[in-house]
Amino acid sequence: MKTKNNLIKILIPVLSILAAFVIGGIIIVCLGKNPLEAYGFLFKGALGKPSKIAQTLEVASPLIFTGLAASFAYKCGMFNLGGEGQFIMGSIVSIVVSTQTGITGVPAIIISVICGALAGGIWGAIPGILKITRGLNEMIVSIMLNYVATLFMGCVFTNILRDGSVPQTPAVPKESQLSNIADGFRVHYGVVIAIILAVIIYYFMFYTSKGFKLRAVGMNPTAARFNGFAVNKIILAAFICSGAVAGLGGSIELHGKQFRLMQGYGAGFGFDGVAIALIAQLNPIGTVIVAIFFGILRKGASTLQAGMKIPTSVVDIIQALVIVFAVAGTALVRLPQVQQFFRVHFSGKRRGAES
């Protein structure tokens, strides 16, 4: 029974994604273009050469962090929609450390990244504290804090840390930048950090007693409270960790890819992370896989658009369709009626048959 479930778990997203591509293909046909050629561009752009794969991983890197941040809080039942704000606050503190303290090189990276994670954690703690002390809804507080963080970042790069006449901060010095994994490949060590972090979170969530408590609170806070768990403390801890992961992501994106803050920095990563975490059903390892898939989609979509000369919005539509279908697919198999259907038709001797 277990293998069958696992097979379905993998097969359904794959089929859903294919369905999304088919509909996307129909749109492309309607524009008078060849969809096979279009998807050829997509795969070629994302995975065609080792250097392309490297770039795809680099695109995926911040998404892994924000995805992990979202899944961490959601495991505890908390909707942290503030990934973007935490990501940005982490980046702001990091840029201050890396450009204003005079420390350079590896120590700068380490200190800066730690400070970034702390800043993200503090920013993430605010909705947590307001939730447990004042009973405020965490979604609205974290959304408000996103706006505040983005505006504060604007203030930082136009006023406080302005680099000459241009409204952007100075860049992280060369020697403090995260180096690329191999020469000529545009992918930095941040991806490795992201994957290690995912494994650690996976271990923490499923193999430690603290992780168990976190999940217990997420599943049923009332029951957890009756069992004597310090529910409030756990909720706050989940928020802090979630924020810290997002802040760490911001700090790493800053040191590995973008190097400076400017208009539009970090926009959309938080919400993409939420979508990724939910498609991965809050599994940290799954989050990495889905984030990399999103990376492929984003990187490839840009090549597709450039190569086929179709409006940019078409590739956005395809990306949204992938989300719609992937989640609908997984939800579909969890429906009681559908589960019953499986039990009736695929049990007994034919157990293990696909779909």
Place this chain on the structure above:
Amino acid sequence: MKKRTGAIMLAVSLAVGTITVPTVSVAAEGDYKIAMLLDSSISDGGWGASCYQAMVDAAEEMGWETAYTDNVATSDFTTVMTDYADLEYNLIFAPGNEYTDAVIQVSEEYPDTYFCLLNGAVETDNVISVMPDAEQIGYLAGALAGLMTQTNNVGFIGGMEIDTTKTKLDSYEAAVKKVNPDINVSSAYAGSYDDAAKGKEIANSMISTYDVDVMFGDASAVDTGAREALADMENKFSIGQPGDLGSADDEVIICSVVTDNAALVKECMEAVEAGEYGNKTVFGNLDDGCLKVGTFSDKLVSKEIQDKYMELVEQIKAGTFIEK
């Protein structure tokens, strides 16, 4: 069961196989291609629109092929440029200094691709910077605003506090004060280039708070919204940019300060064709015709003021309007 899985795998790999060998059409010899990227939309009625139009106009004259990607996120600048470089576009047009870092990075990785950076300050073997004179734009608008105002209050709406906008605001203010030191200038930033509703609101509040009657803006769709607020009232005027937005019987736009980005882009294209690209900055000002005074609304601007204004324009052109 194994058999079936195998069959599916085979089918999938076949399908993937067939779609990963696309036929990329190789550009014929002598065919030039230009691509641009944009962080806003090409139909924003302002900056994005005018830059896109500039590229299309220049390409039409030169017989080049064009492509564009708009609404690009900041983190995807390099990705998009790399894509166009990979697709063997000859020239990549990056309209704004926010693309500077990305242009530097990608131009180093693709030495055979040429880049044109608008409002930039990068000069390398394969990058030309193009610089319309923001100061003159501000002077041109300010001088006209100064001549036209009856309430001695004029306004300015910026999108974001970027350096070209700041320069335009500063020189706008200087020019207004030069015409008449008693005129007050109010300014505000919308924090957006596309929130037309906010533009309308800002214009309304400028009028009700300071009795502003002439406005100039550097905020694309936000300006469009501001103009709507002005249109609802009597004797409130707007100065357009960067395209020639007005007409002889316009009710709101008294005149436009026109930036002919097409001429600048064309100059870069010619450099590519001539094979002598790079290491320079192309300036655009009144002198070389890249900046122009647009169409006056004869309904709103009297002949007398028009003549007076053209005198000031000559001074701005000669550099004698405001001595530094």
Place this chain on the structure above:
Amino acid sequence: MEAIMNVNFFVQLFLSTIRMATPILLVAMAELYSERAGLVNIGLDGIMSMGALIGFLFGYMTGNPVLGILAGALAGIAVNMIYAFCTITLCAEQIVYGMAINIFAPALASFIYRAYFSDTSTVVQGISMKPVAIPLLSQIPIIGPLFFNHPVLVYLAYLLVPVTAVFLNKTKAGLNFKAVGEYPKAAETLGVNVIRQKYLASTICGALAGIGGAYLTICYTSTYSEGIVAGRGFIALSAVIFGRWMPGGVMLACLLFGFCDAIQIRLQLLSPGTPYQLLQMIPYLCTLVVLVIFGIKKSGPKANGKPYFREER
């Protein structure tokens, strides 16, 4: 300082408050209906952008603002049906579908705009709904221009508040509707068709959010630009929670937000030296501070955000 010290300043300030609060109010009422039936919909921005585009387009084609607004409502319903089908029938995660709508709908809107007007770079001037002055009442000094000289849609938006309050609290249909968001199983045993009620809620939500979007392109301005929604859906979402899921509270939250935004713009004019980003934070910070002071001990509808499996007994 003299600029502040006159009556006109305050009249204008409150006028902008009303104008800015109206689209948020419409969309917040949309969300209120949705959440009262247990559906948290964070895809409001997406629905609004479709409403804004289709409303604009129909207004432009027919020259009739009312038709434009109706078209915006229909477009909103159509988009929200994707959300409704996936979250109600398939019981999928509501937050994800909200997100998906937020990616999907603006892209679709931008695509339709390009398809219709091709790669044009000029601003297309649409239709606008003119204010209707209410006879006599609009003649009262100060109060007249403030409350009785607006486009019809503005009156309707504010009228919606008492109507909703009466519906939810005083009518049987409204009580059934609320029960779906609180105790769906109990409602079902009492003969309420939970699934149908939820679809009804989604239809109302789509229509109102679509109208909220159309307000931006038909009443507020008469042009369409990508990104015109500018996060107003998320503000509306906050307003619902802030207003404690009660129509009156939601309206107050929207007005507070509109007021902060109106004051923020004027502060920019009055103090040119201050970084404008700090002033733009005011609406968000104000919301947070008010929330912290008053707190929300009462949480929302009990079954909010939870899928309803009918077969589970």
